[in-house]
Amino acid sequence: MSNGDQRSMIREAMQSIAQRKPGKSKLVYDKTKRTIVAVSEGVTTAKALNITADDADMFGVVTLSSGWLREKWPHLTKIGSIPVNFSSWDDGDALTQLELCIQGSGTQAPATLVFGQQQGSPPEGMVISITPTDKPTHRADVFVSPDNIAYRAELFESGEPAVDRREVVFADIEPQLDLRRAGILETTILKDRTVLCIGLGTGGAHVAVELAKSGVGHFMLVDRDRLSVGNVVRHPGGISQVGRAKVNVTRDLILEKNPNAQVDVHAVDVSFENREMIAGLVQAADLVVCGTDNRQSKLLINELCVSANKPAVYGGAFRRAYGGQILRVRPKESPCQQCFVSALPEEASDVEVSSQDDADAIAYSDRPVAVEPGLSLDVLPIATQLAKLALLELLADKSSTLNVLKRDFDAPWYLWLNRPEPGTQYAEMPPLSESRDEMTINRWYGIYFERDEQCPVCGDFLAGFAAAYGIDPSQLPALPEKD
Amino acid sequence: MTWTMTQRQRLAAEHQILQNEGFTQFGVYHYATYDSYNASGTATTSSGRNYQLFCIIPPGYPTERPSLYITDPKPLLNYHGAAISGLGVSHAMHTLEPHSAGWVQICHWRSARWHAGIVLQKVFLKAMLWLEAYEQHLATGRDLADFVGTMQEAA
């Protein structure tokens, strides 16, 4: 057998092993030759050791961006070669083209991309040569050029095929991500939707990332806080991100999941001083997701959403996250936050105190309230449900696999309990296994309550005042003037 | 800042509620020069002492909480003869950040508990309760919080 045949058999066998699929050849370690050889599948070799996928799982992978390559294609084919930079991960085990990276590894590996076989003296360092192939085009290691020809790529170092074998694959982000969502979610609809996410603590950031995974295309993020070390046990942002603004941390997490998303960040406080600016963001959104814990900011957002007629979903954990609740507001159709606060003042106020700011908002500053955050585990069920309700709102009346859920999720208010917290009205709940009709942990309860027709935010408050105080709204005299 | 029609209607109704509910010592006033609003008036305690109350209507009203100040007497002194405004935010005295003019700010509803359903009549009622408690404090030296408790905040 010629060396060339052996080399192509080894390549074929290695690729089969890497893809954990049966191939025409298999790899064995020849104990006599003390070397690896490829033999035809089915051939038994007495003095050889079969090599398994686990043994062989050591190919480095070089990932190029298909989108980038299509864009550079005219240039590459004309000039013959272009530089390309990689983020090198895990001691070079994975080289990911920088254009694909939201966050790099910190180590860069430069290379030259060459169209066709390298002519003349090879450039320094790594060379990736792109040559036509007759392999099927659906494969990850095949690139289809703008003129519809299939190519493959091979890595050379100092003019030789690379010693450490590396497979060169092409990442075509959008089609590859859409493929996984198609059929469940209407990706073309979600791609055009804009979500304003206010409050990017543990819950809010998780919701944003879930929406990104589902294919939502436009995000506006609002939170004035920075990620602290203490946040890391709950927040999807990690220790490497400590000190960064939560809006930026979350933007990167979104882009890691949906690189084509458009993300605008606003590291500002949700307060009356920023009312006009936030009103502008609300106006530009299709849906508002509110994950802030304090009531003032919820009520401010509520007022802005009702006057702009934008649906909003509000989520929050109870103290120490023994449970949580979600309010979905469709202005003038379902109760708003103000209706909720008026109808159920206690329910609306049992919030988790997860940061010093929240504690300060509740306490007078000379009487501190302890920060008592719950577990990430207990916040995530609420975030997940919030994301699902958000998707339902975004898909609105468009046909969707999720449409069947509209029947299940038609209440304005949702309640979830993680544990029968002592000292609460839920302390005596029966064990999960014993209950049929009573409330238990780990179930979503959709609760109906009426919209306040005379709500000062979403209703006719003048009619309410007329009824309660006997004033005639049509006959209100002008206010006394002062100067 | 331009006020919305809804805000102007609300303020006109608030004035009318004060008048209808027997809070005629208070009113909502419009300042044409600045197109601004405040609610103010003289509160008289059970002992007959008078206090000037001044409530600034913020641009985000009624979703945004209005601040309520005692503008006279100034300075307002505590049992020990110290200016209460100097105590700043105090749980014991139920006060919030004083105005730069040295007016004591009464904690009627904390921002975290305020909502658009609360009418100014309730705010003035709270202020009058605070003044009664303040006079008890002057008489006994005990914390004001001892007399108003947690100041029932549910509207």
Ligand SMILES: [Zn+2]
């Ligand atoms: Zn309402």
